[in-house]
Amino acid sequence: MLEQIEPAPADAILGLTAAFNSDPRSEKVNLSVGVYKDEHGKTPILDCVRTAATELAAEAATKSYLPIPGLVEYREAVCDLLFGSGHEVIEGKRIASAQTPGGTGALRVAGEFIKANLPGATLWHSDPTWPNHPNVFNACGLPLKKYPYFDSQNDRLDYEGMLAALKKIPAGDVVLLHGCCHNPTGVDPTGQQWTEIASVLRERGVLPLLDFAYQGFADGIEEDAAGLRAFSTEGAELMVCSSFSKNFSLYRERVGALAIVGKTAESASALQTQLNAVIRRLYSNPPAHGAEIVNKVLRSATLREQWIADVAAMRRRINNMRQGFVDGLAEAGVPGDFSFITQQRGMFSFSGLSKEQVESLRDEHAVYIVGSGRINVAGLTPTNLKYVAEAIGDVVG
């Protein structure tokens, strides 16, 4: 019975890391999966996380279950971070929320919630998007459609195309947007464009679903929430999936959250019960450790300050690597204007390399990037930068 089952295709991104790990070449560089690395190519534990974990170990009194939607204190701290403490959606008790196993867990819960409670809704995602988005939402049984996002001729947001498509989406559908640091393009709407997008969707009766996996990696922790807050107007409804994988470097601890903003406090109470029902049948209740760490850091003035400085340092290093990469490409004699790379935000850069060039990079130079041409800039270091730029020079030359 089981013998007839064929192997599944390799994952578009994680499959590359498996191939990377088994590559014997010593000069190999992995710029595929979205993991931050420091200048030594390591993904270290943040000091504030280590301190919080040590304190938690000493204080731990039980390993009994958490409530279905997770730790109340954590959920409140996350909502403060997302919406800003004292925001009307918080004061008005308009939020249903849950602690989830990572951002992916939040997306899956959101998808299941939509499938169960908004029958017939289609989910619209940007073209391109993170390849796991279609995987997750297909698994929920949601119909998917795309809206244009990227102008590859000019390496910028195709704002006109995007807005025109959003204006045609039927009422009752859901639009998935990347809260900041769009993956894979690194191109985000401006503040003014966010406001316009929010009002178009609101007028049409379309529900925004924001995937917010990189808070703090573009301009700052507060600054990066500007898009999300443009949607959080009086009486507006929206869903937000957030993740602490990147900005707390807590990848393997699986810490995220889903916030659903309802029109009223009464509506939010009903939404919370439906949210709990979805989680109960998916995984019953979330794991505690990562969320306890985040909660402790966010609630301690000293640890929080350290964390804000850590995120700023990660952001600065990525931006330095962006500039270094552009300079490196010029030095390697790669033809073309790559200055757009310094305009892109977050971990990723859409290099414009073709599928064949991406394959040559891997086969001939052991440089691993995603087939779409997406480069994880946060994987570049002062040591590997020149090698990568020269390898690109070789495959495009």
Ligand code: PMP
């Ligand atoms: N959304 C996007 C756009 C992402 O890039 C990622 C991580 N690669 C996630 C969600 C999920 O992150 P997590 O590891 O927390 O599940």
